[in-house]
Amino acid sequence: MANTPQVNISVKNNLTPQTDAGDFIAFVSGVTVRGKLNSPENVISSWPEFVKVYGSYLEDSDFPHICKRMLDRGTKLRVNSIKHFTDITDLSTLEATKPTLFNISYDLVIDAVMVDGDQFIINIGPDFARRFRFNATHAFTMGIIGAVLLQEVPQVLAYTFDGTTDGGTLTLVMADDSTVDASIYADTPVNVAITLTSTAALITDGVNTLFGLLPISEGIDGNNLSLQISNASNGSPEDFNLDIRHSAEPALNESYTNLRIPGTPTIEASTYLNDIALISNFLEPSYLDNSGLTGPLRPVNAIYTYGGATNGGPIVAADYVGDSAVGNGNYAFDEYDDGYVLASPEISTNAVNLAGIAYASGRKDIYHITHLSESLTTSDALIGEKDTWNLDSVYSIPVGGGLRVLNPITQLPEDISEAGDLIGTMAYTFTEEQPWFSPMGKNRGVVPNVLGVINNFGSIGKFNDLNDLAGKQINMVIVRDQKVFFQNNTNGRVTNDAYQQASVAMGILFFKKILRPILEGFLDEPADIATFQRLYNTVKPTLERWKTDRAYEDYQWNGDQGAKTSADFQINDANDVQNGKYKIQFAIKPIGALKLIDLEITLSDAGVQFN
DSSP states (O other): OOOOOOOOOOOOOOOOOOOOOOOOEEEEEEOOSSOOBTOOOSEEOSHHHHHHHHOSOOSSOSHHHHHHHHHHTTOEEEEEEOOOBSSTTOGGGBOOBOOEEEEEEEEEEEOTTOOTTOEEEEEETTTEEEEEEOOSOHHHHHHHHHHHHHHHOTTEEEEEEEEETTEEEEEEEESSOOOEEEEEOTTOOOOEEEEEEEEEOOEESSSSEEEEEEESSOSGGGGGEEEEEEEOTTOOTTOEEEEEEESSOGGGOEEEEEEOOOSSOOTTTOOTTHHHHHHOSSEEEEEOOOTTSOSOOOOOOEEEEEEOOBOOSOOOHHHHHOOTTTTOGGGGGTTOOOEEEEEOTTOOOHHHHHHHHHHHHHHSSOEEEEEOOTTOOSHHHHHHHHHTTOOOBTTEEEEEOOEEEEOTTTOSEEEEOSHHHHHHHHHHHHHHSOTTSOSOHHHHOBOOSOOEESSOOOSGGGHHHHHHHHHTTOEEEEEETTEEEEEOOBOBOOSOSGGGBHHHHHHHHHHHHHHHHHHHTTTTSOOSHHHHHHHHHHHHHHHHHHHHTTSEEEEEEESSTTOSSGGGOSSSOHHHHHTTOOOOEEEEEEOOOOOOOOOOOOOOOTTOOOO
């Protein structure tokens, strides 16, 4: 039968699957100004982003400063903000508290006997004192006073007044509970009474509670927050604007305009505050069931403050270690598998270090950067400390030496841990060169923006000490030839082989993270030779590229992909394959980093001819 003429076009996809390294992400724990507890859900890429979510520098912790140094080198961070638990196994024993929503206001009640020319003094907190003169009418005077206080006193958020020629009340809406008092000046016969109103507040329409806005973070930073509900920018009487203000960091203020409660929604149907849920670094909405109310619903205009939060007790080792059953400490990272290193970078206590190494060794997909205290000033002290661990683990990268840098607040020299800067050199090497190249030495291990090293083993006179430290698998930051850099390229593996090199181990970890999702793509496919061949053809371009990029000298992938029938299997058992179990042997000859260069200088007689 004749067919009408046609052209068939098909597409054959020979593209290599994407297997780039992606980002170098570090899992880090420490003390921050703010931040959601036990929830390192954000991948932080820059210092401004860190400040928005976790706050800026602290006077009593180097952790934020160390994080900035890591970010400056290209590290991406998942941050676990640490607070103290009385019982680490019980989340309800968290000592830090969140702030409560309040209306705090002062009423200045002025006696009707005040006349033109009378004077009185208003004091607010420790820093503001001002003498005011009564002029014409109470209403006029109180308007002037309110405007001045709003402009000059940060604690005053707003004011209202109601007054006539016969006395009245000036109401100051406060950001906190700063003291307010007033007194007569000279012999003025005026009575100014101060009344404090401070009550837990609900967001209402004047009668019914409509919704809540709950602080994300525990800690005293939340006491800087205030909330204002005002008329909508679009002029609609059913809409409203909502502003979240941070009195200490006004650059972080948040504005949400023209919000509307649609109808009388149930909790499940409520989405009108989703922008706040998605964007806010401070508050998260708590919807209520409004289905029994009569619409339209709109919260009344008001200013609220948050107060009463506390930081809790001092942080202890257990707060970093955490408990697997409740997911705090190290275990806050259980839900994430995109990290390459784990660290509590300013902590050097054995309890924290050993728990971190154990956690990394248990996961087998991350390395623990193990900081040895800068108070250990000799090689014997450093080796003695590490020997107490009694560990043989490729998943630990011990490092010591300490750095001297400029304090970002005081601009004076201060001593900090070197662990964060080692992570920074690893991130730089990972993203700018290759994951399997050494992040140490004079090329990739150089530390920028540093004044020096606390305990330097980089001189020729200290060579034997540095060599002893390398023999005990301890990396050091050193000064040599006017450069500050990391040296030794070792992990905690005791056996002296290529896998003991930190760079080789990082390459292996990289292979695992790249190959796993590729292999998972073949799960539930037919367990036959055709699948084995397709799998090999999928990974081969990647394996070849790694060879070209000097990850290894050569490799062999043996998954019986060349077999004709199951009888030809060399690696796999035919019955296991029939039951869905498939084995691959991936053998490589890793390329290690140079450890020793021998240069022989020969002195020759004048008559010797050189070729």
